[in-house]
Amino acid sequence: MTRYAVSLLILLCFACGSSQAQVADAKPVDAALAAKLGADERGMRNYVLVILKSGPDRVADGPERAAMFKGHFANMERLAAEGKLAVAGPFTDKTDWRGMFILAVETVEEAQLLVATDPVIVQGEMVAEYHRLYSSAALMAVNGIHREIAPE
Template structure:
């Protein structure tokens, strides 16, 4: 309990010393609240299950390559898998202003092209700090041995 209180106090102190960084806010596309517009995509199980084998392996290889490309272009802020419950397979958060642009980007994904997954798209307003996930993540991932 004491450790939790200490951690909360430390966080409060750190927040008190945080200073607005206008250059960073501009770089990340933040508004006056530190937020920005995104499009959230939920990937759900589609009508065409591709059976195990070379075609499925190639499809998922392309899926991961496509995500890496979109992240490198600054369009994909965040992505990751779900547990599969209720057909929910994964999510994308695109750093774009409208659903049509996100729809065009998600259409480049091999799992969508083949019907393994289908996208559900929604506007999302969230922290512009999400734009730094792709910059920070490689520093957290252990290199392959």
Template sequence: MTVPRAGLLAALLLSALPMAAHAAEPPAYDAALAAKFGADERGMRAYVLVILKTGPKPMPAGPERDAMFRGHFANMQRLSDEGKLVLAGPLDGVDGWRGLFVFAVADIEEARRLAATDPVLVNGEMVAEYHAYYGSAALIGLPDVHRRLQRPQP
């Protein structure tokens, strides 16, 4: 699937709009959920968006590259399980844009420390670009919803 850069940015910006604006009847405010997700009075919170781009040291196909990417996926799972990584996925590779992370941290330095644990960054396969992002606090619940949608693997 091709995702133009402008489309990605538009999608991220649209996620910042409260979902109640699209509903026929606004849902009841849930103070406990807002507190759990770290929502402000608008139902929003700070994140760090990380754009992963092609790095200076692409690794050739083979067992080492396979191991690096297994480590990449394991690292993302660990960060998600810790509640730090709320969204991740590949991009189309156009202009070297390879993927993205959204970290549930307010500080770019903390996002840098978390991203530095990823084998694709450690090995120079990819480099990271960091941006402060203000979006819906509902993103915090995304990993749990995703687990409910993912079919068990045999």
């Protein structure tokens, strides 16, 4: 994924939040849902966008690589269950940009502590780049909706 595509993703997040703020003026807000999702008065919240890039130490194909990625997915599931990982996914174009996390934390330092627990980072398969993001609190509902629509 190019930097242009990531910029577009970020703009869409801002647009979603801006639209939500405009709708909030036109209708009553679900205050309980807003509180559950950590929304501020605009229906927004702080996140940290993490771009995962190819690291210096590619782990060779085989059992060690398979175990590393099994741990990577388990780590994402744990962070989602803890309410820390709002959205994650791989980039499908073949560049050194491998994937991204949107973490529901206030600071880059908090995000760094969470990302440091991931086996792909620990083993040097990937490195992380961090960007503060202010976007719709509705992103916090993505994991619950995904569980309802995805097969096991």
